[in-house]
Amino acid sequence: MSLHQPKILVIMGSVRSGRRCPQIADLVMSAAEAAGRLTPELIDLKEWPLPADDEPEIPAKGDYKREHTRAWSAKVAEAEGFVLVSPQYNWGYPAPLKNALDHLSKEWRGKPVAIVTYGGHGGGKCASQLLQLADAFKMRPTVTAPAISVPRESIESGAPMAPDALEAYRPAVAQALGELADLIAAA
């Protein structure tokens, strides 16, 4: 058995005040830690301010002028795979997640990715958009893409999901993480 536990980034797609994202990301982190095949690091995009207008070159060149872009590049480059934890916003995914993805190019390229979405109906339309983006970067997505349905009353009140309701998705999340570890191992 290999002792190498590849580093993955679990990226929270929401930076919204009062966001639910940390609750969903906690499930991903605890499932990854329980499985023991990966070394997950939680990424909060709130801690990675990446202005959309201050890099003069296109990201595909990798010729970054700003220190924050270089730091983001190094962080993403060191990972062997990713979990994108994203809410569905108006049938898509949040602008800060798009911005963080668009800031780089080769750092994502060809790497495995698991997409975990949530929303009123599980966030399937957001997952479709993220799959298109993964295709653009020639990333290798897991077959399993957990889509967590947030109850309407929880969306409207802003209250966290009931723990039991969220726990019901743990097997699907564990399955996606297992597939992610397999894809990384197969590289």
Ligand SMILES: Cc1cc2nc3c(=O)[nH]c(=O)nc-3n(C[C@H](O)[C@H](O)[C@H](O)COP(=O)(O)O)c2cc1C
């Ligand atoms: C701007 C915005 C747009 C939304 N659009 C959708 C949507 O299209 N479909 C859906 O099922 N839920 C939608 N929702 C509900 C969110 O999926 C739900 O509130 C989720 O908890 C938001 O994630 P966050 O709290 O981590 O930011 C939307 C919420 C926001 C804030």
